[in-house]
Amino acid sequence: MKLLRSERFPAILLLVAAALGLLIANLPFGPAVVEASHAHLAIPGTPIDLSLAHWVSDGLLAIFFFAVAVELQYELTRGQLNSPRKALQPAIAAVGGVVVPIAVFLVIAGGDPVARAGWPIPTATDIAFALGVLAVFGKGLPSPVRIFLLALAIIDDIVGIIFIAVLFAQDMNLGELAIGIVLVVVFAVLSRLETTSRGxxxxxxxxxxxxxxxxxxxxxxxxxxATIAGVMLGLAIRQGTGMHVRHTLEPWINAVILPIFAFVAALVVIPRVSPEALSPALWAILVALPVGKILGIGLFGWIGMRFRPRGTAPAVAMPDVLAAGALGGIGFTVSLLLANLAYADTPLVRDEAILGVLGGSVLSLVIAAVLVSWRARHYRRLAASSSSATSSS
Structure with a gap:
């Protein structure tokens, strides 16, 4: 269980699952596997009838979003975002990490109305994956860098959640939504009931x-x-209970839920066409994730430094902000979900967008590995010099 709670192993597992899904989809029997993921599974006596892929993205992924929301609730009340001053630099950087990738995406997508529908896709950051890469390559980095990245990714997730809730609701039934919200309130009340009886x-x-x-x-x-239900439940649950449930779910999320989602989402047949025939959506995502995130987080992170009290050092140095920007380009989970939602009615563009997410995330991973390793070596040298100076004195 300890291995599944680490930051390195789940990130590797997620990458392997995505690579395996992409590989299998492009083997001779791949189309049959892709077709199987679209088979429907209904609950008898209810109006619920979802494909296997949607059971994963609407059902299993709601558990992941529940855990993210529990962590968000903690950070907003007791953690690294519990005051405006603490949240300022990562919040401003996160704005850049949303706005600039959207701008880059729209410029590359051009006037293609179908491609432009995917503009929310490059805004997301995969928390688990980014922290995993940081853990693998960032030995020696000071803790504020990890805290900055965590805050940045959480704010990105808030934006992604808002996009999912606002942009991708279909034929909304306010009555059923109201019942869902009432049930969330009941859930919150139940989580706060105190009792000493085990039964x-x-x-x-x-x-x-x-x-x-x-x-x-x-x-x-x-x-x-449906993932919004997980978000609401995670924000509503009593904090102590929520953290306990999150701790219990964490190995299952890392070992089962996220790898299954990555595998199913990556079941994409690579188009056998010339690069010119590919949708602009693929190229827009492929560039917006690594380039847009680095530029946006770097520029706005620098602006955030201007707001610190005069004479004080920035919470995170500019080179570290750039490294965090590269990590922010690792979209995976939420970006894959947004790609599926944005192009739900155009399967060919959706598949190419998913390839763009996978490619852009891998590019970001490589760039992040280089930048994080460089900064980690810098801090290890500083620590060694400080240690030598102390011992000689």
């Missing part, structure tokens, strides 16, 4: 699980993307 505690936890499932069902039926 009563088990009953409350069982009720919480049933209410959470019901909330997910009603949000799904309302037309709002």
């Amino acid at each position: 009563t505690r088990l009953t409350i936890r069982t009720l919480m699980l049933l209410v959470a499932i019901a909330a997910w069902v009603f949000v799904l039926l309302s037309g709002v993307h």
Whole structure:
């Protein structure tokens, strides 16, 4: 279990799962596997009828978003974002990490109306993957760099969640959404009930699980993307209970949920056409993730430094901001979800957009590995020099 709670191993697992999905999709039997992922599985007696791929993206991924929301709740109340001053530099940098990739995407997508629909895709940062790369290559980096990246990625996730909720709701049913919200409130109340009886505690936890499932069902039926139910539940749960549940779920999320999602999302047949025949969406994402994120986070991170109190050092130095910007270009989970949603009605463009996400994320990973390793060596040299100076004195 310790291995699955580490930051390195889950990132490797996620990359391997995505690579395996892409490989299998392009083997002779690949089309059959892709077709199988589109097979529908309904719950008898209910209006719920989803394909296997949607059970993964709407169901399993809601659990991942629940865990992200629990962490977000903690950071906003007790963690690194619990005051405006702490959140200022990463918040300003995160704005750049959203605005500039969108601008880069739209410039490259040009006037193609289908391609332009994917503008939210390069805004996301995969927290688990970015922290995993940081853990692998960043030995010796000071803790503020990790904190800056975590805050940046969490803010990015908030933006991604808002995009999913606002842009991709279909035929919204306000009545069913209202029922879902009421059930979230009931879930929040149940999580705050105190008891010393083991039997009563088990009953409350069982009720919480049933209410959470019901909330997910009603949000799904309302037309709002079902992952939003996970977000609302994660923000609503009592913090201590939420952190305990998150701790319990973490190995399953890292070992099962995210790899399955990455595998299913990467089941894309590589188009056998000339580069000129590919959708502008692919090129826009491929460039916007690595280049847009580095430029946006770097420029706005520098602007954020201007707001610190005079005479004080910045929380994170500019070269470290650039390294965090490269890490921010690793989109994977949320970017893949956004690609599936943005191009749901155009499967060919969707597949090319997914290739763009995978390619852009890998480019960002390589650039980040170089920059993070360079900064880590810099800080290790500083630590060695300081240690030598101390011992000689």
